[in-house]
Amino acid sequence: MELTFQQLFEKFTENYWNLILKYNLRQMSNNGKSAYSSLEKILIQAASENGVIRYLEYNSLQADGRNALVLEVKRVCKRNVVGALYGDFEGKFYGFSLKEERIWISTVVYAFLLKYKLEIEKLNYYAWAKLLEKINAHNPPTKLVDKLELATPKRNNLLFYRRILQKEFEEQCCFYCGRQLNEKVHVDHVIPWQLVREDRLWNFVLACPACNIRKNNRLPKKEMLELVIQRNEIMRVSDMCVNSIAEEFKNYSGDMMVNLWQYAKMGGFREWI
Ligand SMILES: [Zn+2]
Incomplete structure (x- = not known):
């Protein structure tokens, strides 16, 4: 099972677009160096250049606007995410090539993910919600799990x-x-x-x-x-x-x-x- 960085980080961008701009959920606490994560900076910057777009659904953005964002997100994630997560799983989860911009998920892991998709999703939302509640304690979010679930919205136009x-x-x-x-x-x-x-x-x-x-x-x-x-x-x-x-x-x-x-x-x- 293989994914290109483009496929991967398009989803990533859409998710964070909704969490950061639509639901106003901060993604990290001020660590002394910065108050915002690199991802937050990219999206907040894009929104500040054009005040209207922060009220739009990610899918309603113009294609070139979306592409530009994905390019930026991909750049940051190539540096900070792909290798770090690979290390966290001791290389057992997936392999990747920064040059070819793709990851390949191990067959066993892929089968496991498919089989327990719903359960893993619930665990993921639980851990994610806990983290976001902590970070956003100054402005306690309501219906947090709903927001996480809705962050990748259904494409309505079939x-x-x-x-x-x-x-x-x-x-x-x-x-x-x-x-x-x-x-x-x-x-x-x-x-x-x-x-x-x-x-x-x-x-x-x-x-x-x-x-x-x-x-x-x-x-x-x-x-x-x-x-x-x-x-x-x-x-x-x-x-x-x-x-x-x-x-x-x-x-x-x-x-x-x-x-x-x-x-x-x-x-x-x-x-x-
Ligand atoms: Zn029928």
Whole structure:
């Protein structure tokens, strides 16, 4: 499992954008040398150059503004984070190349992370919330855990995926009940977003509003999942001229989908009858 620094620090930037600017959460106590972390400085500086942007969602920023920020964050993290964390885990967690700007996560660790995703997330929020409560004691934050959870917000506009599925792959029927779709088309996360926390083409099917609403936050039956995997395989190898298909299917495999489904069940998600 490999990630480029670009992918990694884009998420990082988005997270901290929300925590620092939207929720005003300080990230470190004054250590005598400085009152602000390097990351806080980058984002506060960007906001001071343009007073309006601090009120915007990260995803609403112009693409070149976002890129400039990621570049800065990447620069700081290359120096202070990538190697330090590598040392903390004694090199067992991941390897990295500063020159090629990528990290590769050990197979065992990756499987572990996937399997215990929900639990690890909860532990992470707990430790993070404790730290932030301490640092922000002068201005005690409310609903801190909600803020941490919301720091990587759901991308609401799924129109992009609906268009690809309808126009490029000619999906015209509800994936679940098979009825012809009319103008009211829902885009359904096959494995609930709450677990995957990312919008990717391989996890979307089109559904009629009734099925989508009934399915809600549940898992499809295993047989249905197999159909999604077959469909994904067709998409993955298609020579469709949609540039982003390769990007959407990066790190995807049918096995991964089965694993996610199983881990979701372990985590308490129920199947939809
Ligand atoms: Zn339906």
